[in-house]
Amino acid sequence: MIVVADALKFIDEHTGLGPKIKKSLADVYGHVLAENVFTPMNMPPFRQSSMDGYALRWSDNKTYKMVGEVQAGAAKNTALQHGDAVRIFTGARVPDEADTVIIQEHTSRDEDVLNIDKMPVMGSNIRPVGEQVQLGDLVLEEGKFLNEAAIGFLAGLGFEEIPVYEPPKVGILVTGNELQQPGKPLEEGQIYESNAITLQMALKRTGINGVTIERVGDDLKETIKAVEKLLKNSDLVLISGGISVGDYDYVQEALQKNGVQEVFYKVNQKPGKPLWFGTQGKKIVFALPGNPGSSLTCFYVYVWPALRKLRGVKSYQNKEKTATLQTTIKNPFGKVLFLKATVSKNEAKLMGVQASSMLKSFATCNALLIVPAEIEEMNPGEEIKYIALDQL
Amino acid sequence: MIVVADALKFIDEHTGLGPKIKKSLADVYGHVLAENVFTPMNMPPFRQSSMDGYALRWSDNKTYKMVGEVQAGAAKNTALQHGDAVRIFTGARVPDEADTVIIQEHTSRDEDVLNIDKMPVMGSNIRPVGEQVQLGDLVLEEGKFLNEAAIGFLAGLGFEEIPVYEPPKVGILVTGNELQQPGKPLEEGQIYESNAITLQMALKRTGINGVTIERVGDDLKETIKAVEKLLKNSDLVLISGGISVGDYDYVQEALQKNGVQEVFYKVNQKPGKPLWFGTQGKKIVFALPGNPGSSLTCFYVYVWPALRKLRGVKSYQNKEKTATLQTTIKNPFGKVLFLKATVSKNEAKLMGVQASSMLKSFATCNALLIVPAEIEEMNPGEEIKYIALDQL
Numbered sequence: 001m002i003v004v005a006d007a008l009k010f011i012d013e014h015t016g017l018g019p020k021i022k023k024s025l026a027d028v029y030g031h032v033l034a035e036n037v038f039t040p041m042n043m044p045p046f047r048q049s050s051m052d053g054y055a056l057r058w059s060d061n062k063t064y065k066m067v068g069e070v071q072a073g074a075a076k077n078t079a080l081q082h083g084d085a086v087r088i089f090t091g092a093r094v095p096d097e098a099d100t101v102i103i104q105e106h107t108s109r110d111e112d113v114l115n116i117d118k119m120p121v122m123g124s125n126i127r128p129v130g131e132q133v134q135l136g137d138l139v140l141e142e143g144k145f146l147n148e149a150a151i152g153f154l155a156g157l158g159f160e161e162i163p164v165y166e167p168p169k170v171g172i173l174v175t176g177n178e179l180q181q182p183g184k185p186l187e188e189g190q191i192y193e194s195n196a197i198t199l200q201m202a203l204k205r206t207g208i209n210g211v212t213i214e215r216v217g218d219d220l221k222e223t224i225k226a227v228e229k230l231l232k233n234s235d236l237v238l239i240s241g242g243i244s245v246g247d248y249d250y251v252q253e254a255l256q257k258n259g260v261q262e263v264f265y266k267v268n269q270k271p272g273k274p275l276w277f278g279t280q281g282k283k284i285v286f287a288l289p290g291n292p293g294s295s296l297t298c299f300y301v302y303v304w305p306a307l308r309k310l311r312g313v314k315s316y317q318n319k320e321k322t323a324t325l326q327t328t329i330k331n332p333f334g335k336v337l338f339l340k341a342t343v344s345k346n347e348a349k350l351m352g353v354q355a356s357s358m359l360k361s362f363a364t365c366n367a368l369l370i371v372p373a374e375i376e377e378m379n380p381g382e383e384i385k386y387i388a389l390d391q392l
Numbered sequence: 393m394i395v396v397a398d399a400l401k402f403i404d405e406h407t408g409l410g411p412k413i414k415k416s417l418a419d420v421y422g423h424v425l426a427e428n429v430f431t432p433m434n435m436p437p438f439r440q441s442s443m444d445g446y447a448l449r450w451s452d453n454k455t456y457k458m459v460g461e462v463q464a465g466a467a468k469n470t471a472l473q474h475g476d477a478v479r480i481f482t483g484a485r486v487p488d489e490a491d492t493v494i495i496q497e498h499t500s501r502d503e504d505v506l507n508i509d510k511m512p513v514m515g516s517n518i519r520p521v522g523e524q525v526q527l528g529d530l531v532l533e534e535g536k537f538l539n540e541a542a543i544g545f546l547a548g549l550g551f552e553e554i555p556v557y558e559p560p561k562v563g564i565l566v567t568g569n570e571l572q573q574p575g576k577p578l579e580e581g582q583i584y585e586s587n588a589i590t591l592q593m594a595l596k597r598t599g600i601n602g603v604t605i606e607r608v609g610d611d612l613k614e615t616i617k618a619v620e621k622l623l624k625n626s627d628l629v630l631i632s633g634g635i636s637v638g639d640y641d642y643v644q645e646a647l648q649k650n651g652v653q654e655v656f657y658k659v660n661q662k663p664g665k666p667l668w669f670g671t672q673g674k675k676i677v678f679a680l681p682g683n684p685g686s687s688l689t690c691f692y693v694y695v696w697p698a699l700r701k702l703r704g705v706k707s708y709q710n711k712e713k714t715a716t717l718q719t720t721i722k723n724p725f726g727k728v729l730f731l732k733a734t735v736s737k738n739e740a741k742l743m744g745v746q747a748s749s750m751l752k753s754f755a756t757c758n759a760l761l762i763v764p765a766e767i768e769e770m771n772p773g774e775e776i777k778y779i780a781l782d783q784l
Contacts, residue, residue: 025574029593043750045578050749052638071610071640073569075580089638091570091682093581132750140755147783148597149754152590152684156583156750160575177465178483182417183552186437188467189485191548198544201421205540218463246444246481248463290483292544357442358435358524358548362541363532391539 001266004336007302010263014279015306021166025151030207031164032312033144039137039157042130047094051125054107054114055098056085058122064114070095085114094126101125143314165312171212171230172199175223175242175251176290195240195295198359202299206307223254231258235283236310238303241290244274251287260285268373269336271356272298293356297338300368300387320385323348329371329378337371341386348384366390393658396728399694402655406671407698413558417543422599423556424704425536431529431549434522439486443517446499446506447490448477450514456506462487477506486518493517535706557704563604563622564591567615567634567643568682587632587687590751594691598699615646623650627675628702630695633682636666643679652677660765661728663748664690685748689730692760692779712762712777715740721763721770729763733778740776758782
């Protein structure tokens with residue numbers, strides 16, 4: 001049995017980056033940039049009016065002569081003499097000879113004559129070429145998480161596709177004779193299987209779709225075959241159940257038979273003690289406890305950071321936040337406790353039911369409190385660390 | 393021009409819930425429950441062993457006679473007399489006559505004889521029927537956001553499908569002669585169009601896929617037709633650009649021609665002042681400013697809460713958090729400012745560039761600071777409200 005910090009360290013040491021791949025911008029939401037990005041253009045690419053108004057050459061004149069107009073998107077340069085003005089719109093190209101844009105609210109029109117009510121300082125309301133970024137600038141760095149703003153920014157610079165780290169292909173194996181699929185009648189002694197869909201949805205949340213799911217009973221041959229199949233097609237395999245010391249827990253043997261090397265088995269924590277982690281080459285395998293709550297706890301604590309690292313996220317470890325505890329916590333176990341709680345306005349309230357055999361509390365909590373192994377009791381008012389689970 | 397609080401209130405008043413629909417559990421991630429859910433079964437459905445060990449009738453005996461074993465998933469009851477024990481595994485059905493499970497670590501075996509090292513109290517290691525939930529219990533309430541844990545919990549109760557609020561169908565209209573698609577060469581006076589993909593990805597983040605996108609130049613007839621088409625197929629229409637007072641901004645007229653009623657136009661804020669909001673029956677329309685930064689600001693401040701409300705989320709308004717400001721902010725504008733910033737460990741640092749014509753700062757910020765209209769200056773050390781934008 002190892003401690004939580006070592007489990008995290010060993011997983012980290014055995015988890016590498018996915019391969020680089022070019023993908024269309026529309027398909028990279030939630031991916032991570034695999035290379036530094038330099039802009040292939042100036043932004044703005046031409047002198048741009050930032051307002052609706054009139055472009056002209058600055059002077060003390062009180063009137064200008066209207067000689068045309070420039071719509072946004074118009075390519076042609078509009079020639080302009082001293083004393084001339086052109087109507088111009090936000091985003092439009094400022095004529096080469098103009099040096100100032102006056103907003104329409106500071107003018108009045110008398111047919112072809114533009115009356116200046118209040119002349120701004122020279123250069124006003126013109127965005128210079130390259131004001132925001134200049135050709136060749138480093139605009140986004142390798143490791144950048146691609147959210148809506150980053151993708152929009154790259155689209156604005158004309159990118160159609162971009163190098164990203166390929167997200168891992170994930171396989172899920174669910175084991176257990178007692179498991180029935182929802183929708184089918186439950187025989188005596190059976191329960192409905194829920195770990196596969198829970199893990200599948202947790203993966204979906206991190207942007208990983210198209211997960212392969214295999215289900216086997218407590219049967220060694222079947223388990224060996226299923227592990228082999230999943231290893232062939234996956235970078236990361238999650239196994240649910242079959243990993244404890246029961247006589248019908250075949251997962252360890254099946255992993256061994258498939259050449260998966262054990263890195264560790266059992267962590268000094270509650271819930272989630274019988275966590276197993278191993279590797280086959282660059283592929284990593286988590287065998288998670290079968291109890292739904294323990295399984296999801298291990299997912300958040302260990303699989304989440306590994307997934308982020310595989311995908312190229314720079315700060316891939318869970319961010320531990322701090323809240324003020326509102327309840328008493330006893331820890332006579334000498335283990336790290338991961339406790340379901342709600343955190344609101346920095347106050348942490350423990351959920352009433354912590355049992356790991358169902359997801360009832362997990363369905364309504366938004367935080368996993370972390371109680372260190374060496375702390376026997378924590379009281380209201382004390383600061384406690386937690387992993388945030390909620391979504392915006 | 394109205395104030396931010398009124399804009400939020402008016403949008404709220406005109407935004408309703410989507411229709412109820414039954415969907416398969418695998419398809420409801422990010423959806424919201426449309427009805428209270430009562431469990432159709434007890435959980436556990438039978439007396440379940442919570443450990444690997446031996447089931448028996450509690451007594452002072454130091455030895456028991458082994459009469460069989462119960463695997464997880466076995467349906468048949470195993471008959472048991474006083475003095476008998478059966479091998480049992482985690483999750484397996486405890487024989488009807490047994491009242492206690494002793495963990496295997498507290499026993500030793502001598503062929504058919506089980507030696508008791510340490511007898512637990514009667515009833516130990518057995519989960520009673522309905523311990524977690526009882527047939528007919530209200531287990532999740534209408535309005536519950538369906539994350540991985542909620543979906544797994546429902547699967548564990550045997551649900552295959554569940555009533556949810558149908559997410560809105562969204563249409564996006566992008567207007568502007570100056571806009572070119574990424575990948576094509578940029579003519580003089582043109583810029584690359586990025587608002588459609590930015591909004592599409594922001595929608596994807598909230599779980600809305602399959603958005604319809606239309607693009608038109610600055611042309612009234614085209615704009616009227618595109619608005620008509622989008623209104624026919626969408627519950628929510630987002631329009632980018634064409635809403636200011638320029639002579640070539642045809643969006644307002646096109647909305648009017650399509651029977652969209654204006655609720656408000658212009659909000660006392662920076663950026664994002666020329667925001668327009670209207671309705672056609674139950675459909676709602678946001679005409680967002682064309683500047684990418686202003687557009688995304690309005691999306692986060694106004695469209696985000698509306699989307700949550702349309703989807704049935706109970707606390708749909710943006711949660712305003714508080715951080716300690718690290719920089720000075722001047723607000724000579726008498727407007728509410730929405731400022732891009734990074735918040736880390738409760739410290740808010742303003743991004744250097746706040747210009748709204750590009751998404752450079754948005755691509756790396758994780759918070760939108762809110763400066764009230766009546767506050768002219770804020771200084772380091774002051775508390776400032778913000779909307780969090782980052783992801784777990």
